[in-house]
Amino acid sequence: MGIMSALFGRLGLGKPVVPTVTLSGPIGVASPLRPGVTLAAVSGALERAFRYKRGVAVAIRINSPGGSPVQSRLIYSRIRTLAERHKKKVHVFIEDVGASGGYLVALAGDEIIADSSSIVGSIGVVAAGFGFDKLIERVGIERRVYTSGPRKVMLDPFQPTKDEDVERLRAIQADIQQMFVDLVRERRAGKLTVPDEDLFTGEFWSGHRAHDLGLVDTLGDLRQTMQDRYGEDIRIVPVSTQRGFLSRRMGPFRDGGLTADPSFAEDLVATLETRAMWSRYGI
Known part of the structure; x- marks a missing residue:
């Protein structure tokens, strides 16, 4: 029994876990070659994270300048539904940017943590x-x-x-x-x-200022914050939102037919739109 316990401890098995889902990129803005962050793209990862064995909570890492208000709201609602169904606390970590629709998704967190130099807000x-x-x-x-x-x-x-x-x-x-x-x-x-007139203007702030405004709860990073909340032995387990290799390669053949090849023009426009969204925040 002692040998098994030592082996489990060395492998990190049996320790409390925080599954972590990363939402990175514009929300809903996509081309055939550059899929954006949508409910369809992330729902599987969210489901797996909330069902994770020994998961004491779920962490969401956000790095997004926003995008579709519909997809933002859908992702927010799915996170809250899963949190209530599985009785799990949600910790949201804003990294480089959590603005506009990215901040809307962050509101799904029971706690919002940001880096002091991150960009937060743009509520508009x-x-x-x-x-x-x-x-x-x-x-x-x-x-x-x-x-x-x-x-x-x-x-x-x-x-x-x-x-x-x-x-x-x-x-x-x-x-x-x-x-x-x-x-x-x-x-x-x-x-x-x-007051509302100072907050809901579309303006954005540094994470430090957003903390002063009450838009985020605290400043910090994922690992240290999770160790502070759940102990030094906590394991941070990434849950990928990416589809499998065959699914990505067989994309054009889904649904029993051959879809049209993605056009260069569509991909170029999506790339320019994405670049414009990031550049607004100096990134």
């Missing part, structure tokens, strides 16, 4: 694009669009911007922003230290 909604109507007019291209509804081509980049279309977009953004604000108020109740 943004929509951006380009207008090509003057360009196609200059080169002599005629745009032909036929619709069954007058608002079907709202904000078409090949047509001049209309004030009523912009007002409609801003109304939708206001609805999404209010959901975000309400969630921050709910999850950070009693912890926020500044």
Whole structure:
């Protein structure tokens, strides 16, 4: 019995475990070759983490500038559902960036920990694009669009911007922003230290300042924090969100058919969008 105990101890077996899922990259922004962070991509890893034997809690590492509000909310909701089902505490660690949708996902944590130099916040909604109507007019291209509804081509980049279309977009953004604000108020109740007008502006801060504002609970890193919470013997076990080798290689043949090859243009646009999202935070 003594020999088995020594062997188990040497291998780290029998020790308490904190399964750790890493969510890195823009949320929902993807091309066929550059998948973003989506519920479909991370749900399997989250399920495995919360079912992990000897798991005393679950840690989520976040490094994301945000992206799709829908996918952000879906991932948040899945984490909270699993936490309540399995009665596990969730510790969220913001590394380089936890901004916009990245911070929304971080709200799923019972505790949010950030590095003092990380970027946190950007509680807001943004929509951006380009207008090509003057360009196609200059080169002599005629745009032909036929619709069954007058608002079907709202904000078409090949047509001049209309004030009523912009007002409609801003109304939708206001609805999404209010959901975000309400969630921050709910999850950070009693912890926020500044008025709403100073917090919900889309501004972002260093982790140190975010701690002062009440957006994060403490400053630190994953290993030391988990040792402080659960003891020196705690094991940090990464749970991968990546699909298996065959699944990645056989992607075009899924569902019994051959899908179209990913286009270079799609991948280039996704890369530029991703680069723009990161560069906003100086990364």
